[in-house]
Amino acid sequence: MKGRKLSRRDILHGSAALAAGSVFASPVRAQAPEPVAITPALVEAAKREGKLIFYSSMDLPIGEKLGKAFEAAFPGVAIQIERSGSERLFQRIDQEFGSNIHAADVINTSDASHIITWKRKGWLAPFVPEDVAKHFLAEYRDPDGKSATSRIHLSSIAYNTNLVKPEDAPKSFADLLDPKWAGKMVKGHPAYSGTIMTATFQMVRELGWEYMEKLSKQRVMQVQSSTDPPKKPSLGERAVMVDGNEYGVVLLKEAGQPVEPVYPAEGAPTISGPTAIFASAPHPNAARLFQAWFHTRETQQFFTDFTAQYSVHAQVLSKPGRRKISDIKLMKEDAQGVEKMTEEIKTRYARLFRV
Structure with a gap:
């Protein structure tokens, strides 16, 4: 205007x-x-x-x-x-x-x-x-x-501030492929969680299945719900969270837990x-x-x-x-795209991460 x-x-x-x-979006408009x-x-x-x-x-x-x-x-x-x-x-x-x-x-x-x-x-x-x-x-x-x-x-990255210094923390999804994070990360599962399904679709669209293949070789701990990943860095069981509820990290941080959210440079899944x-x-x-x-x-x-x-x-x-x-760079949501790719995501993800 x-x-x-x-x-x-x-x-x-x-x-x-x-x-x-x-x-x-709706192809048929009713009153x-x-x-x-x-x-x-x-x-x-x-x-x-x-x-x-x-x-x-x-x-x-x-x-x-x-x-x-x-x-x-x-x-x-x-x-x-x-x-x-x-x-x-x-x-x-x-x-x-x-x-x-x-x-x-x-x-x-x-x-x-x-x-x-x-x-x-x-x-x-x-x-x-x-x-x-x-x-x-x-x-x-x-x-x-x-x-x-x-x-x-949002689905964000996060890290345990007792285990990772701010200057060493990942700033992007690409950073998670660094060998130093192998065996130190946790991630939700798209076959259980709608948040992770939606986030995985956006990550695959933006980064490709090649990225997921590389990530799967990092020995990532798999949990079900998107509410679970924030708890692992909070408890010190993993240093870094690949995805999960950003709000869970924020609430844990406000409660005094040693966690910090990271909004990836590529954009946060929405x-x-x-x-x-x-x-x-x-x-x-x-x-x-x-x-x-x-x-x-x-x-x-x-x-x-x-x-x-x-x-x-x-x-x-x-x-x-x-x-x-x-103030946050966001990935674009596309519910119709998720509906079309749901079964492919479940199948390919299970094969790559062996879960």
């Missing part, structure tokens, strides 16, 4: 939008439903149902804290959280629907390509929270109202975490209430502050002292 001074929020959104790419606010009628309908089943890829402590906040806000509506890695949740949903089991009301995944698949199968219900309509850029909401980006996080309601939800009003509440400014600010993740709600501010996403 000519003559307009860009605010810090504009810069943040521009950076994040570049990373998100076409997460919610999105009207935005819905939290009303006494919706709250009462949710209380009559009395329960919500939330399938989540969030770390369990984070999911539980979010759940307790929801229950405190709406007494009489209990939340049951089923936590697993996104790729495992994807398999579970497929198996349950194949057996005509419809247990889940709401799901949050760290692999945005899952939304594309579920939407194509007609499994998602349209619902647009008022805050999403007002304060989320188009890049972060499905055009047909089937999902919204509840969180953005992960969107969309949330959606299933059309077959057994507690549809509780699901709508949760979806609307989760995306309010108050909840997004609360969630961002205690998780060290990033919100795309235009009114949410970064917690003082934390690095802003606008």
Whole structure:
């Protein structure tokens, strides 16, 4: 916009939008439903149902804290959280629907390509929270109202500050191929974690399978969830983290642990975490209430502050002292690309890393 001074929020959104790419691109455009606010009628309908089943890829402590906040806000509506890695949740949903089991009301995944698949199968219900309509850029909401980006996080490198001096720490993914790091690194697994699946896709796109082949010869410790790698450098079990939740490293550092995140020179893999309601939800009003509440400014600010993740709600501010996403070089996200390459990534990765 000519003559307009860009605010810090504009810069943040521009950076994040570049990373998100076409997460919610849709070849078929339908009329999105009207935005819905939290009303006494919706709250009462949710209380009559009395329960919500939330399938989540969030770390369990984070999911539980979010759940307790929801229950405190709406007494009489209990939340049951089923936590697993996104790729495992994807398999579970497929198996349950194949057996005509419809247990889940709401799901949050760290692999945005899952939304594309579920939407194509007609499994998602349209619902647009008022805050999403007002304060989320188009890049972060499905055009047909089937999902919204509840969180953005990064996959970064990290190191143990007791084992590695700052001047010796890796500054890029290329640095991880140095023989001095052989047997000293830890990495998540893309067949379990949506974060690692998304990050692996971006790394392969930017660096090639040749890079992964070289990395696999570095005797890298393999763990499952993206929440696990930050713990290994924190405990001194490994000197360096190849990938994993950057926010986990930030929280550990804020708690006084000897870890430091590194934002690789090639760009940090970027992960969107969309949330959606299933059309077959057994507690549809509780699901709508949760979806609307989760995306309010108050909840997004609360969630961002205690998780060290990033919100795309235009009114949410970064917690003082934390690095802003606008200051970080990011890799571009491409959910459609992940969907096309998922099986190839699982197969080739398992062969290279022998896991």
